[in-house]
Amino acid sequence: MTALSPDMQPTRAARGQSHWQTLVTQLVGLIVILGAWWLVTDVLKLYPPYVFPGPKAVWTEISYGLWGTGPQDGKLLSAIGGSLRRVLTGYVIAVLLGVVVGLLMGAWRPLRTTLGAYLTGIQSVPSIAFVPFAILFLGLNERAVLFVVILEGFIPVALAVSGALLNVPPALRVAGRTLGAGSLGLMLRVLLPASVPSILTGLRTAWSFSWRALVGGELLIAGAASLGEQLEIGRNTANVALVLATIIIIGVIGGLFDSLLRAAEGRVRRDYGLEVPQ
Template identity: 80%
Template sequence: MTESASSAAPAGVSARSPGRWASLAWPLAGLLLLLAVWWLVTDVLRLYPPYVFPSPGAVWAEISYGLWGTGPQDGKLLISVLGSLRRVLTGYVLALLVGGGLGILMGIWAPLRATLGAYLTGIQSVPSIAFVPFAILFFGLNERAVLAVVILEALIPVALAVSGALLNVPPALRMAGRTLGASGPALTLRVLLPAALPSILGGLRTAWSFAWRALIGGELLIAGAGSLGEQLEVGRNTANVALVLATILIIGLIGGVFDALLRRLETRVRRDYGLEVSA
């Protein structure tokens, strides 16, 4: 029996391996197809002039110069990436703290949920770019205005996700917690929040995407040193479409990487809770 179990384990591992490779192969194939079509349109057919639609090589040159170039004007893209990451992570962490606190209060206090929760739902439908003029008038043309927009955009989905997850905790868990002597803050912190964690993580991933989009929109209108929004503005002012596309690709890559990390964390937690099974 021991030999059969040990021989079955490698078979299970090898059976899962093709699925994992296939999940990576399809996105890679799509990327290669997209690059091939891009190269065909720009370098082979030349349907557009380079100053309108640059080739993949021209965009890659901007990325390489901007990230690890050694010239006097090189490396600015890397500085912009670091500056934008610092801003968005600062705003995101603050939004998690404030939004998480508001979400807990809304989840346990019905009057606050009926008033503030309804307002937050309405504000969430407003595009983040609409808050930038108010932030400029209130804080001025500085980094605080950008952070304010990022915090506001990320705070709302966090608060709504936490309050909604607390309300969706099964009543049996509440009764079990009270039976074991937990009540008030102890019931919320030791029973309800751990039970609601898988649903909360989905809201945190949504909050990240909101924060990242709000940051780029704010930086684009509040141009400052060391930001990806500034690079987009520089590319527009100098008619450097390759720089604009390079910056857009980096913005999408960073956003996708962080989303994938949060998705991986969410999947692992859901598996630990028995809500998913590994393929």
Template identity: 80%
Template sequence: MTITSPLDTTPSVHRPSRWRRLLWQLGGLALLLALWWLVTDVLRLYPPYVFPSPKAVWTEISYGLWGSGPQDGKLLTAIGNSLRRVLIGYASAVLLGGVVGLLMGVWRPLRDTVGAYLTGIQSVPSIAFVPFAILFFGLNERAVLFVVILEGFIPVALAVSGALMNVSPALRIAGRTLGARGLDLTTKVLLPASVPNILTGLRTAWSFAWRALVGGELLVSGSASLGAQLEVGRNTANMALVIATILIIGIIGGLFDALLRAVEGRVRRDYGLEVQQ
């Protein structure tokens, strides 16, 4: 029997278990595949070159990853190149954005100027920076990395700055009461208290960086990459390859987001911001 304290005012929240959520997700996926198969293989509402069947898309994926065929392992090479680019760009964005965000969080003039500029730039789609990157760096990998770093840097900088500004005043007062001033207050009180919100910003930055990478590769397709595979599919009217590449992009992006979400959830539970499910 569960005994509830009369002083406990925390609302009761009934959340589905992880396994139940997984079953719902798998059931939804099975339903989507069934509808896809029904439209393409049974009803044949569209020609195969417009809307290919699940089997045709799976053939492109299997040949592109580990088999021999039209793509002959090119998708696997494309995934490796794209992951290398996005990890380099994302790591650079986190480092640069963390430093700038920290400076904005502790120095108001910088926050009122650079912070306002970054907020405005964040509203510009990443694809708009690709022509600038091409003209400045040329049709090469540096142009793609520039767009990835820029799109990842802004959310990190704003997240770090905002997290530092939103630390509870009680913690600031407690830190000063215990003798923390200046750098000690920032590194020993403000930053540790900001970690959960900063992790949320890192997850947002990953989404921005991943989308920017694919957009940049789509236009700067000088070597094997996921963006280049989309361009190959368009040029050859191979809709199965296009859909296969889109699925791979979504799966990779979702897996990394799930990993960052798991880390964020663990930290939030350790901070007492979420209950253990």
């Protein structure tokens, strides 16, 4: 095992200290938000509980929904499982399609100037606008939700791959040609590996788009275990605590997956020499 050089050890220690400082800052911010929430709802009582419940009521909904043992408990846990299954299925399909289409757009200029422009325009349309079309075309079922999830995830990946290929330094193209790489070899062995950092940024964007599209689509699916269904149940029963609990869970799950992708992106960027470890 190779020992760290003396000049690398302070850098590794500084990075660890920076991470701890970030965690402490985030924890302090969370405490401040919870304190302000508790002050407004439980101390000052500026709003009635059925309009704006306090942290305790929302935590009760979360605890019952995740690990409760009653006949109506555990609903949030099954909803999380159903939503994750749908979004991961749609996200994987979107990434695969996006990479293939992005490679084709990067290699063929006519396709890039036509399809690329259309995808950019479609990306500006809110995902919820596609839900009625998906329902009319595919029916009120999970396929409609998957369609919206795949569409919202596919476009950022395709545009990211195409743009990343175009931004590869010309010197790498010349080097690949000089070493005898053909068109396919140049694409797969030179251009695509050089584009990985930019593609990972597109994968993060695709995740956020897919996650938002999933919840919007699930609001219209009746009877399926999903976070969108929990939001609809909370609305129909005027249970604001359940709505807030579900929103918090949606935010936490989305943030966790984004953090994983962000960590992978940062690691790759450091390996490629695009970031200096701090």
